[in-house]
Amino acid sequence: MRVSFLLIVSVLLISLQSNGQFHVGVKAGANVNKVEDKSYNELLKYGYMLGAFAEIKLSKKFYIQPEIQINQFNTSFDTSLGNISLPGIISAKLDYLSIPILLNYRLGGGFLSLQVGPQYGILLNKDKSLAQNISDAFRGDDFSMLGGIQLKAGAFRINGRYFVGLSNINDITNDSKWKNQGFQLSIGLTFF
Numbered sequence: 001m002r003v004s005f006l007l008i009v010s011v012l013l014i015s016l017q018s019n020g021q022f023h024v025g026v027k028a029g030a031n032v033n034k035v036e037d038k039s040y041n042e043l044l045k046y047g048y049m050l051g052a053f054a055e056i057k058l059s060k061k062f063y064i065q066p067e068i069q070i071n072q073f074n075t076s077f078d079t080s081l082g083n084i085s086l087p088g089i090i091s092a093k094l095d096y097l098s099i100p101i102l103l104n105y106r107l108g109g110g111f112l113s114l115q116v117g118p119q120y121g122i123l124l125n126k127d128k129s130l131a132q133n134i135s136d137a138f139r140g141d142d143f144s145m146l147g148g149i150q151l152k153a154g155a156f157r158i159n160g161r162y163f164v165g166l167s168n169i170n171d172i173t174n175d176s177k178w179k180n181q182g183f184q185l186s187i188g189l190t191f192f
Contacts, residue, residue: 021056021057022054022055022056022057022192023054023055023190023192024052024053024054024055024190024191024192025052025053025054025055025155025157025188025189025190025191025192026051026052026053026188026189026191027049027050027051027052027053027067027069027157027159027186027187027188027189028048028049028050028051028186028187028188029048029049029159029184029185029186029187030046030047030048030049030184030185030186031046031047031048031049031071031072031073031182031183031184032044032045032046032182032183032184032185033045033047033073033074033075033163033180033181033182033183034075034180034181034182044182045073045074045075046074047071047072047073047074047093048071048072049069049070049071049072049184049186050069050070051067051068051069051070051098052067052068052069053065053066053067053068053157053188054066054067055104055190060106061105061106062103062104062105062106063103063104063106063113064101064102064103064104065100065101065102065103065104065115065117066099066100066101066102067098067099067100067101067102068097068098068099069096069097069098069099069100070095070096070097070098070124071095071096071098071121071184072093072094072095072096073093073094073095073096073180073182074091074092074093074094075091075092075094094123095123095124095125096121096122096123096124096142097121097122097124098119098120098121098122099119099120099121100117100118100119100146101117101118101119102115102116102117102146103115103116103117104150110152111151111152111153112149112150112151112152113149113150113151113152114147114148114149115146115147115148115149115150115159115161116145116146116147116148117145117146118143118144118145118146119143119144119145119146119163120142120143120144121142121143121144123142142165142180143165144163144164144165144180145163145164146161146162146163146184147161147162148160148161148162148184149161155189155190155191156187156188156189156190157187157188157189157190158186158187158188159184159185159186159187159188160183160184160185161183161184161185162181162182162183162184163180163181163182163183163184164179164180164181165179165180165181
C-alpha cells in the first residue's frame with residue numbers, strides 16, 4: 001500500500017515538474033521580530049530561518065507555495081509576567097517548526113510576486129537556560145498571517161515578508177496576550 005502511494009506521488013511530481021508546474025527548493029534568512037505586549041521590551045530582536053519550499057502552478061498568475069521552516073525568534077521581557085518573580089530583563093529564544101502555505105500572485109512578466117497566507121508554528125524548544133517556571137510560559141503552537149513579496153531571478157528567490165501572530169502564546173496568565181510579529185528576509189534556490 002505504501003509503495004504504491006509513493007509511486008503515484010512520485011509519478012505525479014515528475015509529470016508536474018516536466019510541465020514546469022512544480023518547483024522545489026531550499027531557503028535561508030533572518031527574522032526580525034518582537035512579541036507584542038506591555039511587559040515585553042519593544043526593541044526588535046534578530047533570529048534565523050532555514051527551510052524548504054515548493055511552488056505549485058495553478059494558473060499563469062497564481063501559484064501555491066507550501067513551506068517548512070525552522071524559525072528562531074528572540075525576545076526579552078521584564079519581570080512583570082504574572083507570578084514570575086525574577087529580577088531584571090529576561091531573554092528567551094523560541095525555536096519553531098513553521099508551516100506557511102502561501103498564495104503567490106505573479107505580476108507582469110512573473111519576476112515579482114505578491115504573497116499572502118497562513119502560517120502554523122509548533123514550538124520545538126523553550127530556551128533551557130531560563131528558569132523552569134519561565135520555560136513553561138509559552139504555548140506550544142502559534143498561528144500567524146504572512147504577507148510579502150518575492151523576486152524571482154532564475155533559480156533564485158528573494159523574499160521579504162511581514163508576519164503577525166493571531167494566537168496568544170502566553171501560557172501562564174489570561175491577563176495579557178502575547179503575539180509574535182516581525183519581518184522575514186530570505187534567499188532561496190530551486191533545484192527543479
